[in-house]
Amino acid sequence: MxxxxxxxxxxxxxxxxxxxxxxxxxxxxxxxxxxxxxxxxxxxxxxxxxxxxxxxxxxxxxxxxxxxxxxxxxxxxxxxxxxxxxxxxxxxGYLMTVPLAAAETGGTSVPDGYRMRTWSVGRVTRLLVVAPDGSLAARGQVTPTGATAVFDQIETAPAQRRRGLGSIVMRTLQATAAAEGAGTGVLAGTPPGRALYESLGWHVQAxxxxxxxxxxxxx
Incomplete structure (x- = not known):
């Protein structure tokens, strides 16, 4: 590519x-x-x-x-x-891409008791999901640079996994990048993250x- x-x-x-x-x-x-x-x-x-x-x-x-x-x-x-x-x-690791127009962006509401917040500094939009006890549950950030957007520092706390929070983070960030005009998402993923990204339409390039x-x- x-x-x-x-x-x-x-x-x-x-x-x-x-x-x-x-x-x-x-x-x-x-x-x-x-x-x-x-x-x-x-x-x-x-x-x-x-x-x-x-x-x-x-x-x-x-x-x-x-x-x-x-x-x-x-x-x-x-x-x-x-x-x-x-x-x-x-x-x-894996260099992965997704056409943002075809990416899965539904289901962006956090479970009861959790809190989600997004904010932007410059061209970087950050997303934080806080657990009911106030600890970090999940996070991520995206940086649109025109036709592409780079997704970075996607993380779910070990104790918070298998609750769908990683999918919520990615879908929200994907929708954000698409709304800002980016057509392609890019990231460098880990083996554990690869399965999540592929479930949302991402493909390994190398x-x-x-x-x-x-x-x-x-x-």
């Missing part, structure tokens, strides 16, 4: 308050500014189009801890390309490997 990585990067940096992406021959560099994630290198090829030689070259040029790679290929494949000092998340440089003496 042409341009989907750029769409995800553009929405993610707004969602997280990161620096504008720097274009690279192979993708994008994003400065995040956190100890655990100083910056990230995001490759724009998907699946079998990912070039092992390019990934190796970029990874070999990393010398500072806290730098991440985001590669749209399986961890089982990418892990074999990286040298000493790299930690590779063995659990794959697996996603996350790798972090820990330093040559990381063990």
């Amino acid at each position: 042409s341009g989907i990585v750029r769409a995800w990067v553009d929405g993610w940096v707004l969602s997280r308050g990161a620096a504008p992406p720097q274009r690279e021959p192979w993708g994008f560099t994003v400065d995040v500014g956190l100890t655990a994630q100083v910056s990230r290198h995001v490759f724009d090829a998907l699946g079998d189009d990912v070039d092992e030689t390019v990934v190796r070259k970029v990874a070999d040029g990393v010398t500072g801890t806290g730098v991440w790679l985001k590669v749209f290929q399986s961890p089982a494949v990418v892990g074999g390309w990286l040298g000493e000092g790299w930690w590779v998340d063995p659990e794959p 697996p996603l490997t996350s790798a972090k440089f820990m330093g040559p003496d990381a063990g």
Whole structure:
């Protein structure tokens, strides 16, 4: 899907308050500014189009801890390309999309006793579901950037799962993005989240490997 990585990067940096992406021959560099994630290198090829030689070259040029790679290929494949000092998340992520006009947006009322609130800061709309005892039940946020909207930080508290709250969050945010003119939703999901998103009409475009440089003496 042409341009989907750029769409995800553009929405993610707004969602997280990161620096504008720097274009690279192979993708994008994003400065995040956190100890655990100083910056990230995001490759724009998907699946079998990912070039092992390019990934190796970029990874070999990393010398500072806290730098991440985001590669749209399986961890089982990418892990074999990286040298000493790299930690590779063995659990794959998934780059996913949905046509928002066809996305499931019904059933956005929270159960009795729960409270839902949405608010916007800049172009980011956040949603919070509070449990009857006042604790966090679920949350998420969406950032429309024109034709696309990036969904981010979708979370349901472990004690609150299997109550349909994740679906409520996603349906509400999907309706919000569609109302703002976005035609396509984009997100990077986890294996547990994948089933939820697919039930709402989302499709996997590529697996996603996350790798972090820990330093040559990381063990």
